Structures are given as structure tokens and as C-alpha cells.
Amino acid sequence: MLKLWGRVNSVNVKKVLWMLEEVGAPYERAEAGMEHGVVDTPDYRAMNPNGRVPTIEDGGFVLWESNSILRYLAMKHGSALYPADPAARASADRWMDWQFSTLGPAERNLFWGLVRTPADKRDMASVMAAMKAAGACWTMLDAHIAKHGGPYIDGATMTIADIVLGCYARRWFGEEVRVEGMPVLPALAAWYATLGERPGFRRWVAPRLT
Template sequence: MTRNTIPPYHAPRTASGDCMLKVWGRVNSVNVKKVLWLLEELDLPYDRVDAGMEFGLVNEPAYRAMNPNGRVPTIEDDGFVLWESNSILRYLAAKHGSPLYPASPAARASADRWMDWQLSTLGPAERNLFWGMVRTPADQRDMAAVMAAAKAAGECWAMLDAHIAAHGWPFIDGEHMTVADIVLGCYARRWFGPEVHVPGMPHFPALAAWYAAIGARPGFRRWVAVPMT
């Protein structure tokens, strides 16, 4: 299958022919998926431009002027340019007054905590599992690195499984979903996906129940549940 399995979404135009929100990024990027899922939750119109990997664009001067990292996603919202996926989620949810980014300082800090944990701990732990099993040809895989990553990722998911089980909540921080569920849900798709399954991966009952709950969301089904490439 091709990498771009979902056709670009073109937002309804304003009277002037412009769209306020533009997203650069390929749909098979986990970080782009976060943003697209949130936009589905917020029901916001946007335009998306394929960028990164086989689509190029990210090393062109105009793109680097927006995002010096040369990565995706990048958004432009009515003239405001922002990169870093978790920051984009915070910004969009806060701008539109969504309860996905709670107003309470404690609840907001907790959501921030899990989003930062994805960046600092979970993402690096599972990187070689995803890249080894999905983006590396079978005859070129370093299975020692893959198995080490599966172990490290499992230790991370065990922490979240214990957190959810201890509280009995349907979502990470309570009765209602937050941006933290979106961020970690995109990574959980990798853990639970058949594309990355290797022998010995543990089963986490509380985590699986949470994953089933977020998996029912239309944004998850459209952008995250699709085959990984």
C-alpha cells in the first residue's frame, strides 16, 4: 500500500477563499496523527499539505523558515506558525476552549505530565520497536534491538496500566478524555498493533480497556487505526 493512504483534506473556504488553519505533514507520522485526531475532535476546518519522507518539502528554505527542525507537523493558524506536535495540541485545544485541555491548573498539569512523559520516556523507549518492525525490511532487522525496545516499551506501558487500574478511570486522568489520551493513544496503536508484535510482549488489561475506549473515537478510527507504514 502507499504511504499516503488517506487523501488530503481540503477545508471549506472563507468568503475570501482562505482557510485559517494549515497543517504540513504526512499522515503516517505519529506526530501528525496526534494533530489530525485533535482536529477531528474539535471539528475544525483545515488544509493539509503532504510533507516529510517521500514527500520532501521539509528541507526547502520556505519550510525551514517556518520550522528550522525540518520535521512535521507544522501548522499556520491565521498567521501564527507553530511546530512540535504536543505544543500544537495544547495551543489548539486552549484556543478553542476545549475541555480536552482542562482549565483546572492541576488537571492541566497532569495532562502536561503525561504528554511530557511521552516525549522524554515512552517515545525513546519504543522507537526501535516501531522502526525495526515497520520501517525496516525483515531481512535487515536488528532483532536484538527490537526485543530490547519491546522490553523497554513494555516497562513504560506497565506504568500507565498500573495508573489506570489504580483509579478505575475510563481515561488517563478521569472520566473525560484529554489531550494526553490523544498523545498516548497514538503510541498505544503501535504497542497493540499487529505490525509490531513480537514474542513475549506482555498483556495489560487496564491499558487494553482504555485503548478500546479511545479506539472508538471517530478521530482515532480515521487517522490512527489505519495500517502503519
């Protein structure tokens, strides 16, 4: 049976947990990361020399990097969430790369500043800068969704890019991350509401951010 290492409050682990729900694959999960440790042990480092979560092991095959894990699970289970059409697949890949290269770095201090830093220790200038940078990213995606008509990022068909960005959108729309001046983004909000109907989102992404 597939084994997943990672704590459930990690955005990158949430992607994998949601995906496992989508493909209906049986799995077992071991706690790893932050207060759970494990990631610095020799055994874990032998699997994942980055010492990060998530990592999976499936029939002797070890894989890390959350977005790669989603691609692997989709291919292994023949899921339509990773489209066969080259243009549709490349577009999903593009949004997943954009999450790592652009959105993730932009929004990091918004989440960390408001959710993982006590109120009296917050650097609000850095939080507000991250809100502006993340807001610019989400405004771009809002325009893209509006142009393609939704309900998903690239139109009628949900892909693994919706899972990846949906996990991050939880850190934008959540009540835990409200600050003044966040742009109102109707197409993005409608997309996020559509994702909220997926059981995998409800189980792993909707719970309170910690």
C-alpha cells in the same frame, strides 16, 4: 483556514489530525516529510527550522512541536480536552512530557525495526530491547489507569494526553508490531478500546502502520 504540513503516517502528525477532528476545526493539509520532501526547502525551514513535521499555520501564527499544537488547538477552541483545573492540566502535561522524554525513545526501535525495516535487515536484539523498554513504560501506565479506574488516563475525563498516548499505543497494540513476550496489560487494553470509539482515532490512527 488553518494549514497543516505533514504526512499522515507520522505519529506526531496523527496527533494533530485526531485533535482537529475533536475540535471540528476546518483545515487544509499539505504533504511533507520523508518521501514527500518539502521539509528541507527554504520556505519550510523558515517556518520550522527543525525540518520536522508537523507544522501548522493559523492566521499568520506558525507553530511546531505536536504536543504544543494540541495545547494550542484546545485553548483556541475552548476544548475541555485541556482541563482548566491546574492539577488536571498539569497531569495531562506530565503524561505528554513523559511521552517525549521516556516512552517515545523507549519504543522507537520497536516500531522502526518491525514496521520500517525489511525483515531481512532487522536487528531483532534492538527490537526486543525496545519491546522490553516500551513494555515497562506501558506497564506503568496500565497500573496508573487501573488505580484511577479509567476509562481515560486520569479517570473520567478525556484529555489531550489520551490523544498523544493513544497514537503511541497504536504502535504497541497493532498487529504490525507483535513479538514474543509482550506483557498483557488489561487496564491499558480497556483504555485503548475506549479511544478506538473516537472518530478521529478511527480515521487517522487506526489505519495500517507504515
